[in-house]
Amino acid sequence: MAEPLTLDRRTTLDDLEIAVFAAEFEARAPQEALRWAIGRFGSRLALATSFQADGMALLDMAYRIDPRIRVITVDSGRLRQETYDFIDQVRDRYGIAIEVYSPQAAELETFVGQHGTNPFYRSIDLRVRCCEIRKVSPLTRALSGVDAWIAGQRRDHLASRRGIQVVERDELHGGIVKLNPLAAWTDDRVWDYLRAHDVPSNPLYDQGFTSIGCAPCTRPTAPGDDPRAGRWWWEQQATKECGIHCRIDWSALRA
Numbered sequence: 001m002a003e004p005l006t007l008d009r010r011t012t013l014d015d016l017e018i019a020v021f022a023a024e025f026e027a028r029a030p031q032e033a034l035r036w037a038i039g040r041f042g043s044r045l046a047l048a049t050s051f052q053a054d055g056m057a058l059l060d061m062a063y064r065i066d067p068r069i070r071v072i073t074v075d076s077g078r079l080r081q082e083t084y085d086f087i088d089q090v091r092d093r094y095g096i097a098i099e100v101y102s103p104q105a106a107e108l109e110t111f112v113g114q115h116g117t118n119p120f121y122r123s124i125d126l127r128v129r130c131c132e133i134r135k136v137s138p139l140t141r142a143l144s145g146v147d148a149w150i151a152g153q154r155r156d157h158l159a160s161r162r163g164i165q166v167v168e169r170d171e172l173h174g175g176i177v178k179l180n181p182l183a184a185w186t187d188d189r190v191w192d193y194l195r196a197h198d199v200p201s202n203p204l205y206d207q208g209f210t211s212i213g214c215a216p217c218t219r220p221t222a223p224g225d226d227p228r229a230g231r232w233w234w235e236q237q238a239t240k241e242c243g244i245h246c247r248i249d250w251s252a253l254r255a
């Protein structure tokens with residue numbers, strides 16, 4: 001596919017088109033949604049990934065369709081060394097450029113100066129504020145230059161993700177198009193894909209991590225735990241979301 005990634009004009013979809021494509025791709029393979037999106041949005045499409053298993057499956061699928069797929073990631077500055085090393089491994093393996101977006105230095109310096117290095121353990125407000133500065137804002141900046149993005153969300157991740165569509169409008173990021181090609185997939189299907197296509201995975205999975213985020217906020221889970229139980233484990237009632245994919249219900253978190 002030589003032409004699509006040369007497109008530079010804005011490409012939008014109206015609500016009816018989004019509904020039609022969401023229905024069309026619901027029962028089809030993720031690769032078909034990816035192929036359509038790459039053709040439709042060209043260089044104004046980006047795959048956003050934290051290089052977890054879901055994101056690696058999508059990266060591999062998209063790369064096989066068009067190796068020029070734009071790959072973006074957020075470096076919160078608090079990732080585990082294994083994750084940084086793995087990102088370099090992925091860059092070398094696929095020979096791709098990875099666009100890395102970091103927190104704004106001035107905003108982070110003010111926050112750390114006022115609240116310390118690890119304020120997230122002290123209150124839900126500080127945890128969410130940290131996620132906003134270190135993750136949500138950099139991704140928002142990254143997505144300001146695209147018309148569509150690909151995310152690794154699945155419906156079985158969390159209750160807050162049960163309603164996601166394969167194609168949907170992303171109101172959190174200016175109404176651009178968001179693709180969740182793995183919406184209907186399960187963990188087993190993702191890992192089957194990785195094994196079948198010899199796709200590398202973050203070595204932290206071998207240490208008992210089932211969801212991988214920032215070092216101070218993620219720990220391994222025990223067999224039978226919810227896969228995201230290791231994220232912000234000290235927050236008993238809170239959603240296991242950082243705010244990238246949905247608005248967090250503050251009132252529920254503070255209750």
Ligand code: SF4
Pocket residue numbers: 076078120126127128130131132134135213214216217242
């Ligand atoms: S996961 Fe933890 S360290 Fe990372 S941005 Fe959120 S609160 Fe901050």
